[in-house]
Amino acid sequence: MRPPSLAAWQGRLKRYLITGEDDPELQRWLAGSPDEAVLRLEVYRNAYYIRLEEALARDYPVLRAVLGDAAFGREMARYLRARPSASPTLRHVGQALPAHFEAHRRLPVADLCRIERAVLEAFDAADVAPLGAEALHGLPPEAWQGLRFSLHPSVSLLQVASNALDVWKAFRQKRRMPELAPGTARSLVVWRSPRGPAATAVSSEHRFFLERIAAGEPFASICEALWLRDDRREVPEVAACYLAQSIRNGWLTRMRTGR
Numbered sequence: 001m002r003p004p005s006l007a008a009w010q011g012r013l014k015r016y017l018i019t020g021e022d023d024p025e026l027q028r029w030l031a032g033s034p035d036e037a038v039l040r041l042e043v044y045r046n047a048y049y050i051r052l053e054e055a056l057a058r059d060y061p062v063l064r065a066v067l068g069d070a071a072f073g074r075e076m077a078r079y080l081r082a083r084p085s086a087s088p089t090l091r092h093v094g095q096a097l098p099a100h101f102e103a104h105r106r107l108p109v110a111d112l113c114r115i116e117r118a119v120l121e122a123f124d125a126a127d128v129a130p131l132g133a134e135a136l137h138g139l140p141p142e143a144w145q146g147l148r149f150s151l152h153p154s155v156s157l158l159q160v161a162s163n164a165l166d167v168w169k170a171f172r173q174k175r176r177m178p179e180l181a182p183g184t185a186r187s188l189v190v191w192r193s194p195r196g197p198a199a200t201a202v203s204s205e206h207r208f209f210l211e212r213i214a215a216g217e218p219f220a221s222i223c224e225a226l227w228l229r230d231d232r233r234e235v236p237e238v239a240a241c242y243l244a245q246s247i248r249n250g251w252l253t254r255m256r257t258g259r
Contacts, residue, residue: 052080055090060097060116062171063109066180091124108162108180115168118156118190119197125154130250143257147219149243150254154192157207157214161185165199191251200249205230209242210251219243 053076057064064072079100085093098117101110130152139147163183170177187207190199202210208229212222219239227235246252 049077049080052085052090052093053077056094056097059091059094059120060113062116062168063097063112065171065177066109066112066167091120108164108182111160111162111164112167112180114158114160115164115188115190115199118158119199121156122154122190122192122197125152125192128153128253131247131252131255133244133247135255136247145218145220146257148216148256149213149219149246149252150216151210151214152191152251152253155210155251156190157210158188158190159185159207160188165201168199189249189251191249193250205238206242206245209239210246213246213252 053073056076056079057072067075079097080093083096083100085095087093087095094113094117098110098113101107101113131149161182161184163178163181165186165188167177167180185204186201187204188199189202189207189210190197192198205226209222209226212225217225223235223239226239243252
């Protein structure tokens with residue numbers, strides 16, 4: 001029999017690992033009896049999925065604690081069959097986990113996954129110095145019209161409708177976790193603080209402010225958008241408060257003036 005090419009080997013083995021479907025031709029390519037070939041393939045496939053599950057458990061420790069080991073294993077096997085990873089790195093194997101739970105209408109679990117995914121992305125984000133308050137000192141009034149800021153690369157803006165943040169914080173602080181359950185809508189900021197990953201709830205208006213910064217809008221336009229959103233007379237004071245809090249938490253980097 002003509003030996004298969006490397007590409008053929010890789011393609012057939014990949015399909016077997018993902019689908020688990022019996023592949024007589026692949027078995028014939030292996031040395032030994034048919035039974036020995038099946039056994040070796042099964043051992044390799046089991047080891048493959050165990051490694052992926054270990055990676056998911058490392059990336060989603062709070063989810064694992066909420067579900068329990070047995071249920072977590074079943075859920076991850078279901079996820080891996082439905083959404084096989086196309087990335088060569090284990091870091092991305094759980095990237096679609098929030099969408100997987102959303103598709104199955106398990107929204108509180110999806111919220112928790114979004115928080116844990118944002119924590120991973122914050123950890124991996126570029127190491128950029130946050131903006132300091134001293135950067136604003138001495139700015140002439142006319143400079144504020146076209147002043148623009150950038151979000152720190154580690155910042156993620158989320159919206160959840162559950163107590164997932166409380167569950168995540170309880171786990172991180174080694175406290176008893178509340179039961180994961182639906183709740184009122186909350187806006188969250190997840191980022192990498194000097195003390196490690198952090199997450200906090202903010203007002204929907206503050207999240208709106210940060211979204212406008214992420215879109216590259218000048219400070220004057222953001223103030224106008226806040227006024228149109230709520231028709232508040234104290235918009236400059238509110239915007240200044242959001243700006244100060246964002247700088248204090250390290251959510252902003254790189255300030256520039258002009259168009």
